[in-house]
Amino acid sequence: MERAKxxxxxxxxxxxxxLKKVRKQLEEQKDTMSNLASIGILTVCFGHEIKTxxxxxxxxxxxxxxxxxxxxxxxTPLNYDDLTEITNDVIDxxxxxxxxxxxxxxxxxxxxxxxxxxxxPEIFEYIFEIMSATFEKMGLLWEFDFVKIKKEDFNVRSFRxxxxxxxxxxxxxxxxxxxxxxxxxxxxxxxxxxxGGTKLRIIFQDxxxxxxxxxxxxxxxxxxxxxxxxxxxxxxxxxxxAIIKSQVEEHMSGRVFAEQFSPIGGAGFYIEVFQDN
Amino acid sequence: xxxxxxFVDDDESVRRTYKRKLERIFGEGYTIxxxxxxxxxxxxxxxxxxxxxxxxxxxxxxxxxxxxxGFKGTELIERIRVNxxxxxxxxxxxxxxxxxxxxxxxxxxxxxxxxxxxKDKYAQRFLRHINTFRTIKSEQGKRFxxxxxxxxxxxxxxxxxxxxxxLNVIRSKxxxxxxxxxxxxxxxxxxxxxxLEELYEKLKALKDDGDAG
Numbered sequence: 001m002e003r004a005k006x007x008x009x010x011x012x013x014x015x016x017x018x019l020k021k022v023r024k025q026l027e028e029q030k031d032t033m034s035n036l037a038s039i040g041i042l043t044v045c046f047g048h049e050i051k052t053x054x055x056x057x058x059x060x061x062x063x064x065x066x067x068x069x070x071x072x073x074x075x076t077p078l079n080y081d082d083l084t085e086i087t088n089d090v091i092d093x094x095x096x097x098x099x100x101x102x103x104x105x106x107x108x109x110x111x112x113x114x115x116x117x118x119x120x121p122e123i124f125e126y127i128f129e130i131m132s133a134t135f136e137k138m139g140l141l142w143e144f145d146f147v148k149i150k151k152e153d154f155n156v157r158s159f160r161x162x163x164x165x166x167x168x169x170x171x172x173x174x175x176x177x178x179x180x181x182x183x184x185x186x187x188x189x190x191x192x193x194x195x196g197g198t199k200l201r202i203i204f205q206d207x208x209x210x211x212x213x214x215x216x217x218x219x220x221x222x223x224x225x226x227x228x229x230x231x232x233x234x235x236x237x238x239x240x241x242a243i244i245k246s247q248v249e250e251h252m253s254g255r256v257f258a259e260q261f262s263p264i265g266g267a268g269f270y271i272e273v274f275q276d277n
Numbered sequence: 278x279x280x281x282x283x284f285v286d287d288d289e290s291v292r293r294t295y296k297r298k299l300e301r302i303f304g305e306g307y308t309i310x311x312x313x314x315x316x317x318x319x320x321x322x323x324x325x326x327x328x329x330x331x332x333x334x335x336x337x338x339x340x341x342x343x344x345x346x347g348f349k350g351t352e353l354i355e356r357i358r359v360n361x362x363x364x365x366x367x368x369x370x371x372x373x374x375x376x377x378x379x380x381x382x383x384x385x386x387x388x389x390x391x392x393x394x395x396k397d398k399y400a401q402r403f404l405r406h407i408n409t410f411r412t413i414k415s416e417q418g419k420r421f422x423x424x425x426x427x428x429x430x431x432x433x434x435x436x437x438x439x440x441x442x443x444l445n446v447i448r449s450k451x452x453x454x455x456x457x458x459x460x461x462x463x464x465x466x467x468x469x470x471x472x473l474e475e476l477y478e479k480l481k482a483l484k485d486d487g488d489a490g
Contacts, residue, residue: 049342051371052291055389059294062393066301086297089290137288139344182316183344 031251035161037243039104049134050097057093060086099130103164111160115251117276118158120202121151121192127167138175139183147193154192154200157276162247169240170204170269177208177266187264198275208266216258220245248273279308280330280407285353286337286369287314287345295335295369298392302400307332314346318356321346325357331364332407335387338370351380358382360446363413365406417444432463 063086071078121144128135128142135142146154156163171188178186187207195201211219222242241258248254254273262268282299286292292311299309310328315321325331334357338350354366369387370376376386384406392399421444424437433441438461 047372049371051390052288052339055371055392056290056294058390059298059393063294063297063301085293089294092290137343178344179341180347181344182347186344 031159031161034243034247035165037239043104050100053093053096055093057090057097060089060093064090096133099133103127103130103168115157115159117155118160118163119152120154120156120163121146123160123163124167124190127164127171131171134175135188138178138186140178140186140188142188142190145189145191147191149192149194149200151192153275155276156200156252156273158252158273159247162251166244166247166271169244172240174204174206174208174266177206177210179208181208181266185265189264194275195272198277200273200275202271202273203262204269204271205262205264206266207264210262210265211258211260211267213260216260219258220256244271278330279306280332281308281310281328282333282335283325283328283331284309284311284335285314285340285350286311287340287343288337291337299335302396302403314340316345316347318348318352321348321353322356331361332410333403334364334366335369336366338368338376351376351382354380354382363410365403365410367403420444432460435461438462 064083067078067083067086070076124144134140174188185207189203189205191201191203191205193201193203220241222239245256248256248271252273254271256269256271258270259268282303284292284295284299286295296309296311300307303309312324312328315324334354336350336354340346340348340350340353350368350370354368357364357366365384366382367385367387368376368380368383369389369392371389373386373388380386384402387399421441424433424441424444427433427437428441
């Protein structure tokens with residue numbers, strides 16, 4: 001009887017430990033899926049730009065070949081200024097594509113999927129740096145601001161990949177919202193502030209078209225996209241903000257909300273999380 | 278004199294790239310014009326209107342990315358078509374799924390990434406469209422001259438006046454034609470003159486009555 005009881009306890013313990021393992025695996029899978037969804041959103045958003053820049057690189061590479069061929073067949077000297085300009089366009093186009101591929105590949109590294117102490121402003125800086133060529137092309141000016149906290153103290157226990165994905169999603173939305181804002185009025189501002197105690201807040205604002213009235217909550221629902229083209233067709237995936245919400249609430253016990261118009265004109269997104277000392 | 282091919286894109290490096298490409302495709306006899314973009318459609322139409330002897334447009338769909346224009350390629354094409362009904366217009370894009378390839382206002386849509394692979398076939402089609410456009414233009418020019426000559430001798434019929442007005446708009450420089458009147462205008466003038474005459478007779482009769490009284 002005693003032996004049977006021990007065997008039963010062992011079976012139950014084994015079952016629970018297997019269940020724990022499976023649960024951990026499922027959680028990891030869920031996180032990976034959410035990361036992959038972020039990469040998907042990134043691809044959808046920048047696919048257009050990647051194609052434009054790869055087309056520029058490709059066309060200029062073809063042009064180089066034609067210039068060489070012309071010179072060889074008609075024995076005309078090469079114009080080195082033209083060659084430099086064409087080659088620079090090949091390099092710029094390729095660099096552009098390269099920086100996006102780098103981001104996509106780095107995003108799936110396992111060390112980004114381990115919960116650890118992350119300096120959030122440093123992650124935002126990294127993503128903004130990758131996006132700098134796009135911002136420059138768009139004439140978009142951006143600034144980071146710190147209120148009642150130093151950059152090095154804005155640390156949150158979290159997955160690095162979550163913050164990268166959050167930054168990418170918010171930037172993607174802003175780029176769309178800024179579409180019809182004249183070049184000289186395009187602005188992005190990220191404010192890192194201490195609300196009080198260990199409560200921290202990130203305010204992400206742009207000078208775009210803002211949110212539609214009374215959509216401040218609905219935009220966080222899955223499959224809800226406000227991004228439409230001029231004929232009214234939905235062009236967004238409707239998943240970006242839903243993913244941010246689950247990352248902030250489920251992974252960091254924080255909260256996220258939006259406002260229709262921020263002080264710099266467009267939408268404002270607020271993320272509240274807790275400091276990791 | 279060379280004919281102008283107009284390439285519209287908001288990105289400077291794209292303009293530089295495709296200017297070279299189009300120069301190679303069209304060769305002598307054509308100049309590739311890549312105007313800077315204006316923010317409003319109206320301002321942009323003025324810029325385009327100032328380019329003479331246009332024979333083709335290449336227009337990118339996404340003109341808002343750099344923030345120098347506040348309109349899409351298809352919106353610009355819609356407006357160009359109002360006055361230039363026969364000129365070949367191609368929409369270029371890096372994503373064909375973003376444009377309506379069957380759009381009535383364009384010849385066809387071109388994927389930037391595929392253009393290079395089929396450049397000779399594209400070139401054939403571009404040149405054929407330009408030839409058709411030139412034939413239409415010269416026929417329209419001949420018809421315009423006929424109507425203009427007739428208008429100097431006799432009034433045009435209502436239909437002829439309408440045709441004349443439409444052809445005049447298409448001309449690169451519209452002829453100031455306040456003097457050209459149609460049958461209908463002549464009839465209207467006759468009516469007005471008759472009414473004035475009747476009025477005069479009535480006033481005269483009233484005056485005579487007054488004098489007699």
